[in-house]
Amino acid sequence: MGSVDVTGVRHTLPDGRVLLDAVSFRIGDGARAALVGENGAGKTTLLRIISGDLTPEAGSISRAGGLGVMRQFIGSVRDETTVQRFLVDLAPPAVRAAWDAVENAELALMETDDEPTQLAYAAALGHWGDVGGYDVEVTWDTVTVAALGVPYDRCKYRELSTLSGGEQKRLALEWLLRGPDQVLLLDEPDNYLDVPGKRWLEERLRETRKTVLFVSHDRELLSRVADRVVTVEGGTTWVHGGDFAAYPAARIARHERLAEVRRRWEEEHERLVELVRTLQQQAKNSPDMASRYSAAQTRLARFEAAGAPPDRPPEQSVTMRLRGGRTGVRVLVAEQLELDGLMRPFDLEVDYGDRIAVLGSNGAGKSHFLRLLAGQEVAHRGGWRLGARVVPGFFAQTHAHPDWLDRTPVDLLWHGEPGRPGVDRGRAMATLRRYGLVVQGDQPFGSLSGGQQARFQVLLLELSGATLLLLDEPTDNLDVLSAESLEQALAAFDGTVIAVTHDRWFARTFDRFVVFGADGRVYESPEPVFDEARVQRAR
Amino acid sequence: MTRSRIPSPSPSVDDLRIDLAVDLAVDRLAEEFDDRAETQTVVDVVRTCRNDLSGVPATALPELVERLARHRLLVAVG
Numbered sequence: 275m276g277s278v279d280v281t282g283v284r285h286t287l288p289d290g291r292v293l294l295d296a297v298s299f300r301i302g303d304g305a306r307a308a309l310v311g312e313n314g315a316g317k318t319t320l321l322r323i324i325s326g327d328l329t330p331e332a333g334s335i336s337r338a339g340g341l342g343v344m345r346q347f348i349g350s351v352r353d354e355t356t357v358q359r360f361l362v363d364l365a366p367p368a369v370r371a372a373w374d375a376v377e378n379a380e381l382a383l384m385e386t387d388d389e390p391t392q393l394a395y396a397a398a399l400g401h402w403g404d405v406g407g408y409d410v411e412v413t414w415d416t417v418t419v420a421a422l423g424v425p426y427d428r429c430k431y432r433e434l435s436t437l438s439g440g441e442q443k444r445l446a447l448e449w450l451l452r453g454p455d456q457v458l459l460l461d462e463p464d465n466y467l468d469v470p471g472k473r474w475l476e477e478r479l480r481e482t483r484k485t486v487l488f489v490s491h492d493r494e495l496l497s498r499v500a501d502r503v504v505t506v507e508g509g510t511t512w513v514h515g516g517d518f519a520a521y522p523a524a525r526i527a528r529h530e531r532l533a534e535v536r537r538r539w540e541e542e543h544e545r546l547v548e549l550v551r552t553l554q555q556q557a558k559n560s561p562d563m564a565s566r567y568s569a570a571q572t573r574l575a576r577f578e579a580a581g582a583p584p585d586r587p588p589e590q591s592v593t594m595r596l597r598g599g600r601t602g603v604r605v606l607v608a609e610q611l612e613l614d615g616l617m618r619p620f621d622l623e624v625d626y627g628d629r630i631a632v633l634g635s636n637g638a639g640k641s642h643f644l645r646l647l648a649g650q651e652v653a654h655r656g657g658w659r660l661g662a663r664v665v666p667g668f669f670a671q672t673h674a675h676p677d678w679l680d681r682t683p684v685d686l687l688w689h690g691e692p693g694r695p696g697v698d699r700g701r702a703m704a705t706l707r708r709y710g711l712v713v714q715g716d717q718p719f720g721s722l723s724g725g726q727q728a729r730f731q732v733l734l735l736e737l738s739g740a741t742l743l744l745l746d747e748p749t750d751n752l753d754v755l756s757a758e759s760l761e762q763a764l765a766a767f768d769g770t771v772i773a774v775t776h777d778r779w780f781a782r783t784f785d786r787f788v789v790f791g792a793d794g795r796v797y798e799s800p801e802p803v804f805d806e807a808r809v810q811r812a813r
Numbered sequence: 814m815t816r817s818r819i820p821s822p823s824p825s826v827d828d829l830r831i832d833l834a835v836d837l838a839v840d841r842l843a844e845e846f847d848d849r850a851e852t853q854t855v856v857d858v859v860r861t862c863r864n865d866l867s868g869v870p871a872t873a874l875p876e877l878v879e880r881l882a883r884h885r886l887l888v889a890v891g
């Protein structure tokens with residue numbers, strides 16, 4: 275049995291802005307609830323409050339069943355954390371504490387071999403057994419075999435940084451789904467997973483009897499898994515009790531209802547204000563009206579004190595204007611192209627206006643292919659060339675721009691770069707406004723959320739005058755509305771688009787599909803192919 | 814010192830293994846302290862250690878019993 279009750283939670287940001295207020299909802303036993311909202315709306319903050327990482331300014335959280343948490347950073351661990359430590363940190367608090375006690379007792383025993391130290395070590399081992407530590411280790415063995423294909427004893431000292439993002443995610447998910455915790459909080463569990471991995475996740479989440487609250491931007495996963503949707507918007511939350519298919523209509527209906535209630539309140543307020551004004555005038559001429567005037571004043575004061583009902587939340591306005599321009603008919607020709615060690619030679623012709631989705635499993639060389647077309651150094655054989663007036667614009671998968679981290683979007687726009695002229699602050703802010711980034715204009719790029727960084731990259735593409743868009747997982751960090759906005763912008767783009775994606779929903783908007791197979795073969799498919807096997811590399 | 818992480822199949826099998834392991838510990842310690850302690854002393858010390866460590870998981874018990882017994886014998890007879 276597992277459930278979560280969130281009651282009246284309020285959270286204020288360090289700059290004084292109220293991020294969340296009056297947040298109340300319940301996730302009952304066995305529910306699979308999606309937590310959705312714009313980038314920066316407070317989804318991760320809310321998960322951190324529920325998990326106990328943050329203390330809310332007001333309100334309370336109550337839970338039944340142990341809590342397992344998969345934090346957003348899993349998938350991008352690059353420090354010296356080992357597989358063993360990673361699994362320990364995911365375990366319930368009592369197991370973690372018992373493990374740490376055994377570790378400390380072992381260290382003490384290395385220093386001092388006296389009787390009290392030996393007995394302390396024995397007691398720590400006894401406690402490890404009492405909290406179910408030995409059973410946990412058996413489960414860890416099952417987990418590493420399932421996620422990595424090797425027993426726990428053979429990988430426990432391996433650093434997590436040697437695993438791919440998908441493997442890190444898979445390791446955590448295998449544990450959380452098999453472990454004892456009955457309530458799971460999963461912050462973007464599908465990031466870094468290829469399509470077979472996402473399908474595996476969908477199946478496991480659908481069959482688990484645990485209570486799950488998860489954040490995802492993947493519309494396919496949301497529609498297959500969620501049986502209710504918790505939306506963070508307008509500084510609070512509301513719950514749609516149905517699945518994701520019915521969610522857009524439910525959201526529109528809610529917004530219309532809120533707007534209608536607010537409109538009625540404002541009309542009534544206006545009427546009361548007018549009544550008070552009228553009675554005030556009449557009271558000047560007729561003492562008999564004084565009491566009615568006083569009563570109207572009291573009524574107005576009470577009405578205002580009760581406060582206005584919440585208005586319709588402001589719609590996220592992201593307007594992407596990817597213009598492009600006419601190029602030669604033949605945009606790209608690749609002949610017997612082969613990226614060293616990644617795939618077999620292949621031919622490809624891309625024409626003006628094509629919308630090509632590059633599909634395939636992780637490790638097949640898709641991102642290298644895009645980087646090559648973007649003009650970066652990538653070892654290859656065979657030939658390739660771009661057509662007349664083709665200007666490539668590249669959207670990087672991992673937002674790997676270390677030189678941008680301490681610079682602000684306004685600064686980056688001001689200075690420009692080769693192929694993209696700088697713009698003054700006024701134009702920069704106007705453009706940032708269209709991308710919903712005006713508040714972040716003077717914040718360091720490194721402090722922006724993944725979705726905000728992604729939107730900024732699209733903005734740079736807009737300003738670069740690119741006529742060939744090379745997009746590497748552009749929707750990975752975008753919230754649902756931003757992803758739809760990008761799709762609309764790409765539909766209106768006058769040029770050619772080649773996009774690597776694992777986003778099935780997004781991929782279906784394309785009209786050609788180039789598949790990088792697990793066997794090294796590159797082929798074109800009339801339909802999207804999402805079940806290419808994982809590329810096997812020697813461990 | 815290492816920890817075995819795999820639990821034994823059943824308490825009875827555990828007990829047999831522990832008894833065998835403890836007997837072996839007695840043999841080793843009796844030989845080690847041959848010139849300093851009577852065999853019966855070694856047996857008594859090992860038994861006492863076995864009782865003192867009764868809460869320890871079965872797989873780790875023999876190693877801890879022998880280690881503790883050796884320490885106590887060293888303290889007692891040098």
